[in-house]
Amino acid sequence: MRAYIEILRIPNLLLMGIGVIFGGFIALKTYMFSQDLGLAALSAALLTAAANVMNDIRDLEIDKINRPERPIPSGRISVRVAWTLYAILLSVGILLSGVVSIECFIIAILAAILSYIYNRWFKRTGIWGNMIVSSLVSLPFIYGATAVGRGGNLFIWSLSTAAFFATLGREILKGIADIKGDRAKGIRTVAVRYGRKVAGLLVLVFFVIAVMDSWLPIVYEPIGIKYVSFIIITDIGFLISGLRIFLKPDPLRALREKKVVLLWMLTAMLAYVSEVNIH
CATH class of the missing domain: 1.20.120.1780 (UbiA prenyltransferase)
Structure with missing residues (x-):
């Protein structure tokens, strides 16, 4: 169980969820929590968890040298299990976004695509990778605002x-x-x-x-x-x-x-x- 907690990076998930919630609060200009905002925050956290898992899968060879204690290179989680975990987290995260609204669903798909192409092709490319990371950091606020109907x-x-x-x-x-x-x-x-x-x-x-x-x-x-x-x-x-x-x-x-x-x-x-x- 500890290996799964490590690979998900719980603090990062909490920060992402909080960013979505505050995006909703700021857009509404009031601390009004709703089911849709909660689902959007959970969705964002799950999509972030999926991105973290894929990051560790892609970094396996590097981590064997630099971070051998991490869940995958240490053998505590196999690559096959990690891919399965990634698919589950991604699917549930996108599904929850669709429950909130079609607009949130589109943003979730965009975030998932950006995360995938970053980990797959752009992680080591400098400015292009930096721009993708910056986009993903800025999206939670819009996502939260969209969840409460204030995306514009x-x-x-x-x-x-x-x-x-x-x-x-x-x-x-x-x-x-x-x-x-x-x-x-x-x-x-x-x-x-x-x-x-x-x-x-x-x-x-x-x-x-x-x-x-x-x-x-x-x-x-x-x-x-x-x-x-x-x-x-x-x-x-x-x-x-x-x-x-x-x-x-x-x-x-x-x-x-x-x-x-x-x-x-x-x-x-x-x-x-x-x-x-x-x-």
């Missing part, structure tokens, strides 16, 4: 777009931090293919786009002072981190900044959540 909500699209570019910048930032190992493994990150300076510039550019996007909600709806306060802190943080990497795209600095950026992502989330009314 501009506020949630602002959050999702900002999450995409912030994540894309951080993925490239991780490539700078891991440049030696990635080069040795043949992973074609931006830092490996074009150098750390180009990677540092792209990190700054994508962080700036995320910052600009965070102010779009003010254009089309009234925004509270709490949102503005949190987003100012967030944006200053992203700009400082981006500038630090642009000026000195050093692996040690990148290692530090990729952790700091998680804090700015948290304050960004607090900004959007601050617009949810408590009844």
Whole structure:
């Protein structure tokens, strides 16, 4: 049983489910939980679990050397059983999305396809893989909003777009931090293919786009002072981190900044959540 818990990566599933739920709350601007939102969160968690299982199947040969204690290379779960588990998780996840709505079903299919092609072809390709990962990180918010009938909500699209570019910048930032190992493994990150300076510039550019996007909600709806306060802190943080990497795209600095950026992502989330009314 422990092997199955390990391969599913429970903390990741919880984060994905929470992202969907908060996407629904933010779109509705109220903490109103519903059956559809719960099913969507469970569906997203199962699809994430399926992606995690496939990731371990695809990484088997690498993990035999680097992570031999993982469930598949250690022999605690066979490849055949892992594929069966993947199929079950994927099928149930997509089925639950269809119970919620046809729109959620389409998003679930899209997420499943993106996860598959990432693990199958794009995991070691650098920028294209980074873009797929960023898309998958930004989708839960739209998925949650769609589950509560607010898929076209501009506020949630602002959050999702900002999450995409912030994540894309951080993925490239991780490539700078891991440049030696990635080069040795043949992973074609931006830092490996074009150098750390180009990677540092792209990190700054994508962080700036995320910052600009965070102010779009003010254009089309009234925004509270709490949102503005949190987003100012967030944006200053992203700009400082981006500038630090642009000026000195050093692996040690990148290692530090990729952790700091998680804090700015948290304050960004607090900004959007601050617009949810408590009844």
